[in-house]
Amino acid sequence: MPELSPLGVFGGTFDPVHVGHLRLAEEAADALGLACVRWIPAGQPRHREAPRVDAAHRLRLVELAIAGNPRFVLDPAEAESGEASYTVPTLERLRGELGPAQPLVLLLGADAYAGLAGWHRWREIFALAHVAVAHRAGLAAHASTLPAALRDEHLARSVPGDDPAALAAAPAGRVLGFAMTPLAVSATQVRELLAQGRSARYLLPQPVIDYIELHHLYRRHDGP
Numbered sequence: 001m002p003e004l005s006p007l008g009v010f011g012g013t014f015d016p017v018h019v020g021h022l023r024l025a026e027e028a029a030d031a032l033g034l035a036c037v038r039w040i041p042a043g044q045p046r047h048r049e050a051p052r053v054d055a056a057h058r059l060r061l062v063e064l065a066i067a068g069n070p071r072f073v074l075d076p077a078e079a080e081s082g083e084a085s086y087t088v089p090t091l092e093r094l095r096g097e098l099g100p101a102q103p104l105v106l107l108l109g110a111d112a113y114a115g116l117a118g119w120h121r122w123r124e125i126f127a128l129a130h131v132a133v134a135h136r137a138g139l140a141a142h143a144s145t146l147p148a149a150l151r152d153e154h155l156a157r158s159v160p161g162d163d164p165a166a167l168a169a170a171p172a173g174r175v176l177g178f179a180m181t182p183l184a185v186s187a188t189q190v191r192e193l194l195a196q197g198r199s200a201r202y203l204l205p206q207p208v209i210d211y212i213e214l215h216h217l218y219r220r221h222d223g224p
């Protein structure tokens with residue numbers, strides 16, 4: 001049977017989406033040979049403070065950010081669900097939709113990966129998807145810095161030389177790193193700039209900035 005091209009799965013709070021997210025997904029698609037990247041804005045993340053902006057706006061911001069990129073696809077299911085967002089149920093849904101043979105690759109920044117062992121049903125992730133970790137500016141997924149339970153999984157599942165061919169060879173279960181252009185931008189920094197009335201130009205795509213301005217998002221006085 002011919003190998004299926006791996007499909008990227010990229011979840012985030014995206015409060016708001018910024019160039020770090022976009023370069024992560026674009027560089028992952030190139031480096032890992034992904035057929036496409038499915039962007040999944042979280043509706044109600046339970047693992048962090050409530051997002052500053054509601055799910056419908058964050059969904060629209062991602063839609064604007066990825067418009068015109070033929071490899072990027074928006075998946076609104078988490079954002080449109082009233083339920084808390086967890087990654088394992090989302091991967092189960094994708095597995096059900098795409099079948100057992102389709103390689104799925106969960107894309108994570110190194111900071112998100114370092115916290116993986118605290119996620120809901122986290123060990124089940126490896127039965128559902130591969131995990132690809134982008135080196136985030138100032139952070140690298142060195143096995144020695146990972147918590148013990150994750151380090152064991154990491155060492156058992158790591159692909160030698162981070163060879164992306166391993167992703168197409170199985171539907172799930174491997175872990176690899178990939179280099180991305182170091183971009184130290186974070187959504188926290190962007191929210192702070194916008195709350196202070198300062199420019200976030202070039203940290204976000206212009207249509208995203210235009211939408212934020214039109215809807216008066218991230219101003220100091222709106223939201224919690």
Ligand SMILES: Nc1ncnc2c1ncn2[C@@H]1O[C@H](COP(=O)(O)OP(=O)(O)OP(=O)(O)O)[C@@H](O)[C@H]1O
Nearest residue numbers: 012013014020108109112136183184185186187188
């Ligand atoms: N600049 C960046 N470089 C590499 N990965 C990033 C970058 N920004 C975010 N990511 C990754 O993108 C995913 C979604 O991140 P998230 O939406 O929480 O953005 P964030 O900028 O980290 O937000 P916040 O500052 O609100 O925590 C995570 O896997 C995170 O590690």
Ligand SMILES: O=C(O)c1ccc[n+]([C@@H]2O[C@H](COP(=O)([O-])O)[C@@H](O)[C@H]2O)c1
Nearest residue numbers: 011012013042047085086087088119120
């Ligand atoms: O499933 C979990 O328990 C879980 C815990 C932490 C983070 N996640 C997912 O990881 C992605 C990135 O999270 P964040 O907080 O960096 O935006 C996003 O899709 C979250 O839903 C998922």
